[in-house]
Amino acid sequence: MHVAVIDTALDPLAEVQRYQGAQPxxxxxxxxxxxxxxxxxDFNQDQTVVRMELEHYPGMTEHYLQKIAQQxxxxxxxxxxxxxxxxxxxxxxxxxVVVAVWSAHRAAAYAANxxxxxxxxxxxxFWKKETLDNHHSRWVEKNTPA
Numbered sequence: 336m337h338v339a340v341i342d343t344a345l346d347p348l349a350e351v352q353r354y355q356g357a358q359p360x361x362x363x364x365x366x367x368x369x370x371x372x373x374x375x376x377d378f379n380q381d382q383t384v385v386r387m388e389l390e391h392y393p394g395m396t397e398h399y400l401q402k403i404a405q406q407x408x409x410x411x412x413x414x415x416x417x418x419x420x421x422x423x424x425x426x427x428x429x430x431x432v433v434v435a436v437w438s439a440h441r442a443a444a445y446a447a448n449x450x451x452x453x454x455x456x457x458x459x460x461f462w463k464k465e466t467l468d469n470h471h472s473r474w475v476e477k478n479t480p481a
Contacts, residue, residue, distance in 0.1 A: 336408065336416050338400040340391055342423045347372040347433035354417045355437070365414055365437045369444035371452050377427035379475065383468040389422045389431065390462045396420075403454045407436070410450070411443040418451065422461070 337354060351370055355361055377384055400418050407416060417435040425431060434451045438444040456478050463475040 336404055338397065338404050338418045340393075340396050340400070340420050340422055342421070345419060345421045345430045345433065347419070347430045350419055350433060351417060351435045354435070358415055361414055361437055365439065367438050367441040367444040369436045369438075369441070369448035371432075371434045371448055372430055373432040373452070374430050375425050375427050379465060384427065384465045385468050386427075386466045387425045388464040388466075389425055390464070391420075391422050392460050396460050399459050400455065403451055403459075406454075407447040407451055411438065411447040412440075413438040413443055413447050416447065416451070418455070420455070420459075420461070 347370070351368075355368070375384075375387055400420070404416055404418060407413065414437045416437070417433070420432045421430070432452075432455070434448055434455070436444045436448040436451070438447070464472055465475060466472045
């Protein structure tokens with residue numbers, strides 16, 4: 336299991352491939368890998384967004400992500416998981432998050448991945464400040480629905 340908050344550009348598929356390649360216990364044991372990649376949209380609440388500043392509380396955020404990762408490992412028969420979440424200045428189309436779950440079977444991989452993303456999106460301590468195309472900025476008060 337690996338969970339991290341990063342402040343550099345994210346290449347989700349390369350990160351998943353790198354992590355999986357470094358985990359010998361996954362070789363031959365996994366029949367399913369469920370991957371979710373979240374990217375920044377260029378709109379929110381019917382307005383054009385040109386950039387976003389994503390903040391977190393160091394230590395608290397990582398602890399929260401570790402907690403939900405442990406819950407997923409206890410609830411489903413999964414072999415491993417990876418959560419990488421970006422912070423800092425992000426522009427439209429930039430990847431923000433990747434969640435990968437490895438399991439012997441797809442049902443557990445899908446279920447655990449969905450649980451992780453839904454919990455992360457609705458409860459993890461991240462704060463978003465959007466800059467609009469009119470140069471005004473605003474804090475995002477609620478997440479978009481699933």
